[in-house]
Amino acid sequence: xxxxxxxxxxxxxxxxxxxxxxxxxxxxxxxxxxxxxxxxxxxxxxxxxxxxxxxxxxxxxxxxxxxxxxxxxxxxxxxxxxxxxxxxxxxxxxxxxxxxxxxxxxxxxxxxxxxxxxxxxxxxxxxxxxxxxxxxxxxxxxxxxxxxxxxxxxxxxxxxxxxxxxxxxxxxxxxxxxxxxxxxxxxxxxxxxxxxxxxxxxxxxxxxxxxxxxxxxxxxxxxxxxxxxxxxxxxxxxxxxxxxxxxxxxx
Amino acid sequence: xxxxxxxxxxxxxxxxxxxxxxxxxxxxxxxxxxxxxxxxxxxxxxxxxxxxxxxxxxxxxxxxxxxxxxxxxxxxxxxxxxxxxxxxxxxxxxxxxxxxxxxxxxxxxxxxxxxxxxxxxxxxxxxxxxxxxxxxxxxxxxxxxxxxxxxxxxxxxxxxxxxxxxxxxxxxxxx
Numbered sequence: 001x002x003x004x005x006x007x008x009x010x011x012x013x014x015x016x017x018x019x020x021x022x023x024x025x026x027x028x029x030x031x032x033x034x035x036x037x038x039x040x041x042x043x044x045x046x047x048x049x050x051x052x053x054x055x056x057x058x059x060x061x062x063x064x065x066x067x068x069x070x071x072x073x074x075x076x077x078x079x080x081x082x083x084x085x086x087x088x089x090x091x092x093x094x095x096x097x098x099x100x101x102x103x104x105x106x107x108x109x110x111x112x113x114x115x116x117x118x119x120x121x122x123x124x125x126x127x128x129x130x131x132x133x134x135x136x137x138x139x140x141x142x143x144x145x146x147x148x149x150x151x152x153x154x155x156x157x158x159x160x161x162x163x164x165x166x167x168x169x170x171x172x173x174x175x176x177x178x179x180x181x182x183x184x185x186x187x188x189x190x191x192x193x194x195x196x197x198x199x200x201x202x203x204x205x206x207x208x209x210x211x212x213x214x215x216x217x218x219x220x221x222x223x224x225x226x227x228x229x230x231x232x233x234x235x236x237x238x239x240x241x242x243x244x245x246x247x248x249x250x251x
Numbered sequence: 252x253x254x255x256x257x258x259x260x261x262x263x264x265x266x267x268x269x270x271x272x273x274x275x276x277x278x279x280x281x282x283x284x285x286x287x288x289x290x291x292x293x294x295x296x297x298x299x300x301x302x303x304x305x306x307x308x309x310x311x312x313x314x315x316x317x318x319x320x321x322x323x324x325x326x327x328x329x330x331x332x333x334x335x336x337x338x339x340x341x342x343x344x345x346x347x348x349x350x351x352x353x354x355x356x357x358x359x360x361x362x363x364x365x366x367x368x369x370x371x372x373x374x375x376x377x378x379x380x381x382x383x384x385x386x387x388x389x390x391x392x393x394x395x396x397x398x399x400x401x402x403x404x405x406x407x408x409x410x411x412x413x414x415x416x417x418x419x420x421x422x423x424x425x426x
Contacts, residue, residue: 021326035400035410042402049326053355124355128325131358131426132406139401 006119007061008081009182011071012224014054015082018072019232020103021047022239026090036093039139043100046132053125060121073243077233078226085168087223087232094147094157099165101140105201106172108133109194118186141205148209159211166214171221173198178224268363271307280309283316286344290336293329294405295423297375300333304363307354315348316341321359324406324426361425372423378411380425388413389420398422 024044031037055068085103090096111133114126147154173195175183182188206213222228242249264272275284287306292298300306300320308319318337322330334351341349361380364372369379373389378396381387386396393415403410408421 035402038404038410039400039402042406045326045328045406046324047326049324053325120356124358127358128322128355131360132324135401135424135426 003061005178005181006187007058008178009188010054010057010061010122012081012178014051014058014071015080016086017047017051017054019080019082019235020086021045021051022235023086023088023090024096024100027096032093040096043136043139046129046136050125050129050132053128057121057125069243073240077228077236080228080232080236081224081226082232083168083171083223084220084229085165085171087229087235088165088168089231089235091161091164092157094154095161095164097140097143097147098158098161100136101144101205102165102169102202103172104133104137104140105198105205106169106194108137109198110189110191113189113194116186117188122187144205144209144211148206148211155210158209162206162211163214166216167218167220170216170219171223174221174224176224265360265362267357268304271304271363274308275301278309280311280316283309283341283346286340287318287337290333290340293332293336295372295375295377297371297377298368300337302365302368302371304359304361304368305333315350316346317350317352319352319354321354321357323359326406329405359426361423364423376420377408378420378422380423386411386422388416388418390418391416 021044024040024047027037027040027044029037031040051072052068055071058071059066059068085099088095088099108130111126111130114122115130117123117126144158148158149155150158173191175190175192179188179191183190203213220229275281278284284301284306287309288299288301290300290306292300292303292305295303303323305320305323306318307321308317310317310319318341320330320334337351338349364380372379376389378386378389387394388396388411391413393413395414396411397414399410399412399419401409403421407424407426409424410419411422412419
């Protein structure tokens with residue numbers, strides 16, 4: 001097993017976490033009310049911490065002087081390998097929480113599976129983040145029910161959100177060559193196998209939230225290949241501005 | 252006279268916590284462990300790194316002190332501050348070579364908080380981790396409490412309100 005493959009695998013997971021963490025952090029000072037502002041930014045912080053753990057591992061496996069900061073702040077859009085669902089703009093609160101729920105359900109299942117990896121570092125990271133994730137899913141699931149089975153307006157916004165997001169969920173379960181290699185070596189997760197249980201849980205929640213599950217008419221992919229939506233570049237220009245304008249700056 | 256009494260309950264502690272306490276008890280660096288008792292959680296200054304279960308091990312490699320920590324939450328910003336505080340404390344005591352090692356496994360859990368630590372938390376105004384049914388107001392000890400938010404001023408705490416004295420209080424979440 002070569003370090004390069006494991007590094008690339010870890011980088012993907014790091015990018016997923018960084019991009020979603022950054023999106024969540026955009027709610028800072030803009031939350032619907034104070035307690036929600038705190039909740040959103042705390043979840044963002046958990047994700048940023050997760051990103052650091054995975055980037056840290058990629059750094060350990062690198063021999064080209066890469067650092068956590070160079071991965072996060074100095075790579076261009078085409079080098080980011082996160083799934084597209086994470087980079088979508090936050091939209092309204094309904095969109096943010098619906099995206100969060102769909103991703104939280106996936107992440108818990110993914111991390112549960114990653115706990116079985118042959119790679120001790122990945123297992124250690126999974127063991128750490130899965131506990132925090134339990135609080136994330138509890139919260140996002142509650143919001144699905146509250147907003148879905150809420151007022152006419154909240155219901156409408158939730159229905160719109162789930163329809164805008166549905167086509168982005170399939171990418172989470174795709175297995176490309178690296179995924180297949182990692183899975184065959186017992187290091188990575190068999191994402192495809194997570195789909196049916198995930199769908200079952202999500203369907204139940206949508207039903208409980210009085211939301212209509214969208215049909216599988218369309219799907220979007222490309223994140224792992226660096227082919228992103230038009231939104232990622234704008235997000236990176238925000239995230240990376242300081243480091244690019246003042247290279248090497250430290251707090 | 253025959254004395255009959257209630258059997259005393261001996262609290263169980265997790266195996267890793269037992270190991271940690273053994274390491275401290277059997278250490279040749281007792282002085283350093285004691286020094287580090289003065290390094291407090293910046294967000295919850297009632298608790299030291301030892302109390303929190305964050306401080307895992309202290310060892311010496313020639314003249315270098317190696318401090319092993321287990322992080323609480325992945326994104327906890329206090330971890331950076333605590334590392335700096337550890338270095339300062341050790342430098343001040345004359346140990347100029349300090350290296351801090353982060354150990355992810357076994358993952359930190361509130362199960363490692365001692366009864367003593369839990370009492371300190373309560374004294375500071377933060378409800379210590381408990382079974383959901385057992386959360387009590389740290390001010391008046393009432394049981395009728397209501398959760399306001401799963402996340403409070405920090406990721407490790409939730410926000411509650413007491414139904415009796417109406418005070419809002421932080422709850423240290425079990426993890």
